[in-house]
Amino acid sequence: MAATSELVLEGGTVLLRRNVMVPMRDGVRLATDLYLPARGGGPAEGRFPLVLERTPYGKGLPSRSEIRAGEQVPLDRAAMAARFVGEGYAVAFQDCRGRYDSEGGFVKYLADGPDGYDTVEWLAAQPWCDGKIGTFGLSYAAHTQAALAALAPPHLACMFLDCGGFSDAYQSGIRQGGAFELKQATWAFRNALVSPLAERRPEIKAALEAEDIGAWFERMPWRPGHSPLQWVPEYEAYLLEQWTHGEFGDYWRQLGIHGEGYYGRYADVPMVHMSSWYDPYTRTATENYLGLSALKQGPVRLILGPWTHGDRSLSHVGDVEFGPAALLDGNLAPDYLALRLRWFDRWLRGIANGAERDPAVRVFVMGGGSGGRNGAGRLEHGGRWREAARWPLPGTRFTPYYLHGAGLLSPEQPPVGVAPLAYDFDPRRPVPTIGGSISSGAPVMEGGAFDQREGPRFHGCRPPYLPLSSRPDVLVFETPPLERDLEVVGPIEVHLWVCSNAPDTDFTAKLIDVYPPSEAWPQGFALNLTDGIIRCRYRNSWERPELLAPGEIVQVRIEPFPTGNRFAAGHRLRLDISSSNFPRFDVNPNTGEAEGCSRRTQVATNRVFCDRARPSHIVLPVLAE
Secondary structure, three states, X not given: OOOOEEEEEHHHOEEEEXXXXXXXXXXXXXXXXXXXXXXXXXXXXXXXXXXXXXXOOOOOOOOOOOOOOOOOOOOOHHHHHHHHHHOOOEEEEEEOOOOOOOOOOOOOOOOHHHHHHHHHHHHHOOOOEEEEEEEEEEOHHHHHHHHHHOOOOOOEEEEEEXXXXXXXXXXXXXXXXXXXEOHHHHXXXXXXXXXXXXXXXXXXXXXXXXXXXXXXXXXXXXXXXXXXOOOOHHHXXXXXXXXXXXXXXXXXXXXXXXXXXXXXXXXXXXXXXXXXXXXXXXXXXXXXXXXXXXXXXXXXXXXXEEEEOOOOOOOEEOOEEOOHHHOXXXXXXXXXXXXXXXXXXXXXXXXOOOHHXXXXXXXXXXXXXXXXEOOOOOEEOOEXXXXXXXXXXXXEEEEEEEEOOOOEEEOOOOOOOOOOEEEEEOOOOOXXXXXXXXXXXXXXXOOEOOEOEOOOOOOOOOOOOOEHHHOOOXXXXXXXXXXXXXXXXXXXXXXXXXXXXXXXXXXXXXXXXEEOXXXXXXXXXXXXXXXXXXXXXXXXXXXXXXXXXXXXOEEEEEOOOOEEEEEOOOOEEEEEEEOOOEOOEOOOXXXXXXXXXXXOOOOEEEEEEEEOOEEOEEEEEEEOO
């Protein structure tokens, strides 16, 4: 542990106090770097508002999110803090419990409420602080904000949550539809490599580095002492705890991972919830916006871009280009730092800059581009920003599109007496994940927008690399080519009538914008927009799972994350139905065994009904022309 030190930066204007050990209520001390206004080699006179980021990623390390469009290197912590200090703020960066220079043991997400509360109140009591604290941060540093806000520390004055702050981690971020999000496994492995234990003991670090995480994904589920995390038991323990807690209960109601359970006591302060269509926290952002704006004076704001997790200064996602309008920089604000400074200036310094009059909702609607291929080889899909007073957007019509037995997707109901469509789902040959709302998946999976065609860069794909639609375990439903543009923006639901010969199985749904063949794309381009999953044992209750009886016909609901897309005339709207999406989600063994504990698999014959009596359909949020 480094001793507390002082260093004057930026020509004598910033005083840095490194590794100030802030005491928590249980005696554990958390390492905090303080950047304070300075004059003449010492602290400046006066009291200042403070902005705080609590992170597990190293308070002294650059955050990849602090980058401007067109630049390759993010701002380091000192440069970022200097910008804030130059505007009249103090700045604090803190290592979360059990990470880097902080004391205590690390248990992901569950200590951040009390630790955040204690930190805010300690900072507010310092003689150089005026008692107004704002919080900011991406991803985990958004989760830490939401956790402390649920305890409503008296000196919290405003927040800017970027891609995180769980509304309900059981449905967005850790699990979804009963399945387990395996980005939690890749995150645990990558961060175990820089855990205090691995840094302290070279043999532990070497053991971790020798593991092939991709190969371990072919040996699931993992068991205590038999996983790539066996070398750092505290990381293995919390991961397997998340994995095996399949039923919704007290575990999932804990502070830090169940924001909606704390909305009533949540801090009533101005807040921004920002996410993006290819981010795993789109649902979190929209649910937090709806839940908190209904209960609080706020104001509460929602921003949804077309990006992957935190990549708001890139105009492309995967193999798709959205154009210069997609950037945060130059569209919502000069850059990301300026966007947050404007918010903090209004609510921490009282500057009348009009931030309170900003639109409640700003969303980027993808689509409308040339459909060509740019110089980088990406599909030019395009898009534009929309502003609105609420979410879902005014003028939204929730419109059902029905699945027909011949593979048609149509607003017309299916005919009577159509036989169900059947396929065999083999857990040993799952449908590979090709993009989507994924973060922290490297090196096993990648989020974003891609042609839904197998390839060597996607885990689980095999030659000859055909379209996913060619698989016998993928049911494809498409509209005819659209006669006019169709704009779909908002939450989506898929309702299926299904049956299986297995005691448990999964169903997945994926919404796709299908480009027709063209000179640029001779085989067309099947652009993934959003997807979701349901584990059938949870079809009636998240708290009380029920196994299926063989041949029992049941209704299930899948909730893909919200999206925003303009389907151009001539395109097809497509819905793919299957039973796996791996490695994004863990694979159901179809045996009905306890979550994360199976040792067997069985092939399930699954059926989807598409007749008038059992009209499987997707409900789309269609914007009126």
